[in-house]
Amino acid sequence: MPLPAGSHTDWMTAAGIDPANFGYVDYIVSRESGWNPNAVNTSSGACGLGQQLPCGKWAGAWNDPVAALEAMNSYVGRYGGWAGAYSHWRTYRNY
DSSP states (O other), X not given: OOOOSSOHHHHHHHTTOOGGGHHHHHHHHHHHTTTOTTOBOTTTOOBTTTTXXXXXXXXXXXXXXXXXXXXXXXXXGGGTSHHHHHHHHHHHSOO
């Protein structure tokens, strides 16, 4: 599947992510998938921008960057938000 139109910033904006969190999102997504919405980990089977595991567990098409970022935006609530997810990623190399 070809990459969808728009920049990473466009995708984050469309997903409803607060611009104050864009740096945290960029850090995590850059390391999880390199911003490739079609990324699949051949070892674990994790997929998409946020490397959801199992692949497809979040709502929407796993390789739709806006749907993936919307799901991630909800998921990071377990860490208190993007800053907490960033801190967790820096410590444990996952979120």
